[in-house]
Amino acid sequence: MYSAIRLTSFRTIVLLSLLCMSVSKLWAADPPPAYEGRRLYVSYCQLCHGTDGKGGGPLAVAMDISPADLTTTVRSRSDTILTKIITGRGRQTITGRDRHNLLSDAMPEWKNIFNKSQIKSLIAYLRFMSTAKFKLQGDPQIGMKLYQQYCYVCHGTEGDGDGIMIDLIGIAPMDHTNPNETNALSNDDIVKSILDGKGRFMPAWRGILSQSDAEALVSYIRLLAH
Ligand code: HEC
Ligand code: HEC
Structure with a gap:
């Protein structure tokens, strides 16, 4: 059944979903603990x-x-x-x-x-x-906003890969909350996957997101780990 969704129509579905959803209403999760902890650490x-x-x-x-x-x-x-x-x-x-x-x-x-x-x-x-194996290069606060806007529909509010669109796609993305999975990828690897896409269903965000947006997202993704 999933294979019946052609790639072009799939892209349209993604765009329409992103447009139709009121992000603020669906976004109910608290910030991830390590993200919140970093904020406190920086201040205190x-x-x-x-x-x-x-x-x-x-x-x-x-x-x-x-x-x-x-x-x-x-x-x-x-x-x-x-x-x-x-x-x-x-x-x-x-x-x-x-x-x-x-x-x-x-x-x-x-x-x-x-x-x-x-x-x-x-x-x-x-x-x-x-x-942590890699430095936080980008600003995770910017990353969180972008994640809430563009990524959680597939990657899930907590980043574990169980977003609301995943049933439609039929491929579960990696679990961003598992540091063993994210630590296997360098910052540059993740930036590249974000800007150039991955496989059939991870969209390429180049043109929508800049290099520094992607770096901000990488920092946020790393802080999803627990
Ligand atoms: C004014 C400076 C200062 C600030 C601010 C500070 N620390 Fe410390 N911290 C120290 C010093 C000095 C030691 C080592 C004390 C010792 O060895 O007797 C220490 C030790 C520690 C240790 C013990 C490490 C160990 O296991 O031996 C932890 C944990 C720690 N700090 C966490 C924090 C956290 C979390 C914050 C912020 C909420 C914080 N510190 C803020 C100066 C500071
Ligand atoms: C339409 C669903 C969808 C959206 C929206 C989406 N992703 Fe993905 N993403 C996926 C899927 C599916 C995979 C797994 C791809 C694969 O390995 O084949 C993936 C994989 C990834 C990976 C792992 C890349 C690797 O090298 O293994 C990262 C990092 C990632 N996405 C980040 C993001 C970020 C950041 C956003 C938002 C800007 C985003 N994704 C938006 C579906 C999506």
Whole structure:
């Protein structure tokens, strides 16, 4: 039955669907945790821990105790421990740190500044940083807007590849929430697939989207990982 849909008519269907859908009404999902976590990280943590999480933020030079390299330390820490480290509540019970056994005051106690879901998001981003293979080149905020406009009908609101048009196509796209799948592709690979298309049903967006739009989308796609 699917093969009966010819490519040209398929393109028309895609365009019509994109035109007819009121994106704002259908878009109900919250931003992905790592995306939200990055936003918080940039505002609250980057100053000390640095853009890449390795501890070289602009404030680090002035500090006696250097901010931790989060890309290595976070890996061995459970969510519970990370929550204690961030809020400061119960920090003194943490053992097994390789540097100063107790966490120094140089790492602020954030107490109630973040709610539960924000802490979850922060941890998601710390985990993202410690497993990411590629830099976030483009601006994920721009990427999210474009994704909501052009991509979710097939790739799904959460990026797992179960968009509302997928039944019609009969081919499931890759799961963008699985870092093993997205980490297998370089930023340039993904930019190319976006601009030039892929297979029969992934449209080529060149002409609609620019190189920097595509880079923004790549950053957003990487942050869908969980
Ligand atoms: C004022 C500078 C500063 C800011 C801002 C800051 N940190 Fe830290 N952070 C530190 C320092 C310094 C350490 C290392 C403390 C030590 O080794 O005793 C640290 C340690 C940590 C650790 C422990 C790593 C480990 O497992 O050993 C985590 C996790 C962490 N910070 C997360 C965050 C998060 C998340 C934020 C933002 C909400 C943040 N930090 C903001 C300075 C900062
Ligand atoms: C009409 C449905 C549809 C739309 C709309 C769509 N895609 Fe896809 N996309 C697919 C399908 C199907 C595949 C799997 C293609 C294959 O591997 O044959 C895919 C694959 C991909 C891949 C994997 C490429 C690779 O190298 O394996 C990426 C990345 C991607 N799409 C990003 C996007 C982005 C970003 C947008 C929005 C600008 C978008 N897609 C819009 C259907 C779509």
